[in-house]
Amino acid sequence: MKLTNRLGLPQPIVDAATCDHEYTPKRYSVTQMLKGPREAILARRHSDEIESDVADMAWTIFGSSMHLLLEQSQESATQLKENYVTAEMPNGYVLSGIFDLYDDATGTVTDYKSATVWKVIFGDWDDYREQLLSYVWMLRRIGFDARRGEIVAILKDHSKAKAKFESNYPEHPFYVIGWDFSDEELAEFGERVEAKFREIERCEALPDDELPLCTPKERWAKPDTWAVMKQGNKKSSKNFDNEQDAVRYAARLQEDTGRKCHVEHRPGRDQKCLEYCDCRPFCNYGRALEV
Numbered sequence: 001m002k003l004t005n006r007l008g009l010p011q012p013i014v015d016a017a018t019c020d021h022e023y024t025p026k027r028y029s030v031t032q033m034l035k036g037p038r039e040a041i042l043a044r045r046h047s048d049e050i051e052s053d054v055a056d057m058a059w060t061i062f063g064s065s066m067h068l069l070l071e072q073s074q075e076s077a078t079q080l081k082e083n084y085v086t087a088e089m090p091n092g093y094v095l096s097g098i099f100d101l102y103d104d105a106t107g108t109v110t111d112y113k114s115a116t117v118w119k120v121i122f123g124d125w126d127d128y129r130e131q132l133l134s135y136v137w138m139l140r141r142i143g144f145d146a147r148r149g150e151i152v153a154i155l156k157d158h159s160k161a162k163a164k165f166e167s168n169y170p171e172h173p174f175y176v177i178g179w180d181f182s183d184e185e186l187a188e189f190g191e192r193v194e195a196k197f198r199e200i201e202r203c204e205a206l207p208d209d210e211l212p213l214c215t216p217k218e219r220w221a222k223p224d225t226w227a228v229m230k231q232g233n234k235k236s237s238k239n240f241d242n243e244q245d246a247v248r249y250a251a252r253l254q255e256d257t258g259r260k261c262h263v264e265h266r267p268g269r270d271q272k273c274l275e276y277c278d279c280r281p282f283c284n285y286g287r288a289l290e291v
């Protein structure tokens with residue numbers, strides 16, 4: 001990765017943002033494997049060209065320092081912390097991962113995450129849950145009785161004032177959530193991960209522009225919506241995922257209320273492509289998106 005420092009931040013901050021990670025052929029970490037093959041493969045192929053600015057890496061540095069602090073604690077007799085685990089796939093590829101803490105007394109893998117309060121408000125845990133499932137699955141393959149995953153999230157944008165007055169707002173800047181994984185779910189995950197590595201192997205032979213497009217979920221795609229607006233109102237009365245239903249509703253609302261109504265088209269957005277994907281300069285789909 002090419003690191004730039006447009007704000008001229010001090011060297012210790014630049015050093016903290018510097019990552020000398022090198023990709024190993026046929027070896028994918030859990031976080032790389034869980035991405036769409038297009039993003040995962042573009043990130044490897046273009047690792048020397050991908051540019052990041054130190055000024056945009058504050059939360060990466062925050063996350064790393066949080067891990068550094070937490071890993072200094074002394075684990076108990078049943079705990080393992082920051083352990084590197086791997087699982088070999090039938091096609092010769094390797095899945096690797098480092099979990100933050102495993103407690104054999106409870107069979108629980110714990111991962112520390114820095115997150116925003118929106119994760120809690122929207123209950124948006126699918127990515128973290130899948131990561132924990134991967135660690136539990138890998139630990140079981142090497143003989144541990146792992147069966148539960150837990151996230152300890154530090155909510156970096158938590159506001160005490162909002163916590164007092166908003167009912168769905170997390171009470172504290174720490175938030176803990178966990179899941180028990182059944183044998184069936186773990187077996188199904190094993191099949192899924194092997195299929196994913198077969199797909200990665202197939203995709204590695206493709207040129208950049210022919211890599212399968214990231215799914216709407218992987219692109220954090222927000223679909224087009226059609227908002228029914230009452231004249232003079234700033235907020236929509238109701239939103240629809242298609243124009244016909246919106247037009248019908250607007251006509252009915254106008255008739256019922258006697259107020260003029262119209263339909264406003266709000267185009268969808270691939271939020272990850274536009275704001276968070278380092279591979280965008282190398283992705284023909286991402287490059288074609290209008291900001």
Ligand code: SF4
Pocket residue numbers: 036038039042213214218219270272273274277278279280283285286287
């Ligand atoms: S820019 Fe979008 S489509 Fe392209 S790799 Fe990134 S997330 Fe996927």
